[in-house]
Amino acid sequence: MTVGLFVTCLVDLTRPTVGFATVKLLRDAGCKVSVPKAQTCCGQPAYNSGDNPDARAIAEKVIKAFEGFDYVVAPSGSCAGMIRHHYPSLFAADPEMASRATALAGRTFELVSFLADVLKVENLEAAYDGTATYHDSCSSLREMGVKEQPRALLAQVKGMTLTEAPESETCCGFGGLFCVKYPDISGHMVDAKVDDIMATGADTLLAGDLGCLMNIAGRLHRRGSKIRVRHIAEVLAGMTEGPPLGEPAEKGKRLKEAG
Amino acid sequence: MSNARSDILGAVKAALQQAGGPQRADTTSVVSASKRLGDHRANLIPARGRLGVKARVDLFIREAEQASATVARVSGLSGLPREVARYLAKNNLPMTLKVAPGISEPAIPWTRETLLSVEEGRADGSESASVSRAFAGIAETGTLVMLSGPENPTTLNFLPPTHVVVVAASEIVGDYEETWNRLREKGQQGRFMPRAVNWITGPSRTADIEQTLLMGAHGPQRLHIVIVDEETPAP
């Protein structure tokens, strides 16, 4: 089957490793993966700011770029959710585009649920030395129904212990532009999230959305925590030799040599 | 002001016509709405209350106690005065009572309990305890159904700090819907609702101060339910 990778702007710009990990996971499972060059952003910043005309214009580009694939997969519940649930409503007044948007929506998946539900991946060859806790991002959990899938996949990772945070389903306070528009409220929310994560005793935080991860990692670092933060795809693909999110490369290499 | 009624109804109709399009313009929905009022069909009823008699009464007791009521059983209505006296004495409460006219002397032999001082009527706030008669008990949530009327003044349910309610075991039903049906059967065509139907589930409470749960906010602090096991028709 052919899969178009919608890598998401945050992965593209800040964390290419997640993109490469996604490609590896999909290819290992037998997919023919393509990465259209004409991709940028899903349009969510515009859409969530009430700018539907721009959101529509961006969505049109995405629809065109990804129409030829059996599936479209994004390593993000948020961006996949945008395509799956919100593209069709954006074109309510344009039947031709609406049907194209609906067709694309039906083929679009968040990575982790795609691996578990569609590809039925069962024998991952990944290993990770550590105790991880998994944050359920709001879009993955409530828009894309992702809850058991990451846990089932992480159970296949050798050497990893998974420990649940009591508030794993509570929003981290990222919310796209929300976190810069209302930094005090967002800061309060991410602090609560960080407290919850630190109380688990885990040494690693995983999630399926880079926005949440950048927010939580940023606050963990500011509070001096040593918890390592990674996108779940990096762990599932066994691509954890690079530094965790927000850590310098050299230090990561030194740690690896020492360990 | 005089146009408010027609303005509001006009605005409702206009909004619905615009939203509903042609199907709203025909009269089928009004027909179905009238039918709904006439049919008063039950919606989904949880299975919880669908039990045999004994299990139903047991569930009622469990749920009522869960809601912080206390429950006692007597074998006949004539045992009520003794149970009330026992309850008041055990809780160190004054032995004075205001009872609902429907369960006063001679229907109930109150005078046999010589320690009790019993008056009948409505409550005025000076009483320390009241006794009234439930129309039904609902097993689903341990809820009592009280009907207002000359025999059962509403104030007895709310003013005294201790409220004792009598209900026959045979009047304990599985779910709320059964009591609506019983009420419709009992009442006159179209006028079956008494002025007040009070569902009571446990004693009065509040958590308005620091979310600390306290009993007896405005209504009774204690709700004691006396289940009468022998068949006794409702007054």
Place this chain on the structure above:
Amino acid sequence: MESTTAAFRENAAKALGDAKLRDALSKLADGFPARRREAMARLPEFEALRDAARDIKDHVLANLDFYLEAFEARVVEAGGTVHWCRTAAEARTAILRICKLAGAKTVTKGKSMIGEEIAINEHLEEHGIEPVETDLGEYIIQLRHEPPSHIIAPAIHLSKEQVADTFREKHRHLSPGRSLDEPRALLDEARNELRQKFIGADVGLTGANMLIAETGSIVLVTNEGNADLTYSLPRVHIVIASLEKVVPTLEDATTILRVLARSATGQEMSVYTTFCTGPKREGDLDGPEAFHVVLLDNGRTEMLGGDFHEMLRCIRCGACLNHCPIYKAIGGHAYGWVYSGPMGAVLIPGLIGLEEAGHLPNASTLCGKCEDVCPVRIPLPRMLRTWRQRQFEKRLTSSVSRSGLKFWSHLARRPWLYRLVADIAVATLAVLGRSRGRFRRLPLAGGWTKLRDLPAPEEGGTFISRYHRAGHGDGA
């Protein structure tokens, strides 16, 4: 009521700095959701009941005119009167007129959000009538001249010490040396004070959780029993309710009651659920001699059939507040008006204007928890987005975020330009952030870096550039 919604930012900042409020809110957010979960776990049909409740409300809204007229006819048959009011002002006038005709000096009140919405207390006071709130929480905030901070727990923001101070200040006739250290002592004092008010009141004013078209009954749900003393002791009972509160039958009301308390407090059923039908009957020893229902529109017909139609399903349970991480952070007063939380953020802009309430739809991460717990499945996040859309269309969005957004959208629509800018920006930031792997501060990113570090991009360029440079060469 005057709104302070425009000062949302300042309100929120103040709330975030209030340690006592923090304690109260974390207790609330721990308590209610856990109890709701337990109640759900006990009732296998809970999800199906939510669907049923939603369907009932949808059916009512689609036939609202029919059910309102049916309700009115039954109220009149039962000996009551219905007063139709288009606006808050009309409702205030109608209530005042009834009170004056009754020669009322004191009006006891059950908790009513519509009463708050139309600011009836202020109006009665201005005309020499004393309104007395009887719900304990409402009584406390009335003494303090504050709006409710939660639709079902109005004094949730106060500590027992604050309540004690208020009682000492307002209950001057009582001994100054009395102990008010425990919540029980506070409750007992309020109960005694209010007992006298209940007995002496001329008019009882309550809200209604529902209106029943089949019987002309109004439904009152409380845990304290205050509403029952409010309608059963005075000579006149006035009910104030908005149009969408009507439901067809007793069975429909029953279905909604099965989800109401469970969603609100996690109780199986509230302690007192009352169905009032008309005034005192012949032979009755108690009950009001007159029964009035004030039916209020105040913007409801404008919502009907439009983008906010489903909001009219709301049964005011407060579940969306109890589960909202924003509400948990800032509490109810930050919203600046009578409603708060997600339902408030959707309702308030419609009631006081989007210009005034512009922050509310934006102060949300759209996390979806509110819709998840709503007993009647109102798509609250979608409605918050709709308000944002209207702001954008009316150019109410701030010019900074508007131009920032325009810049981003401009890039996002032009992949070649996006690639060019992205490659340069990423390369620059990667070099700057190389030594620490993150930034403590960065120009233009103060909103982010005030409280968090910003992870630096990986070195080596964007994913798309690296992927295609490495010769995967597909799909371009």
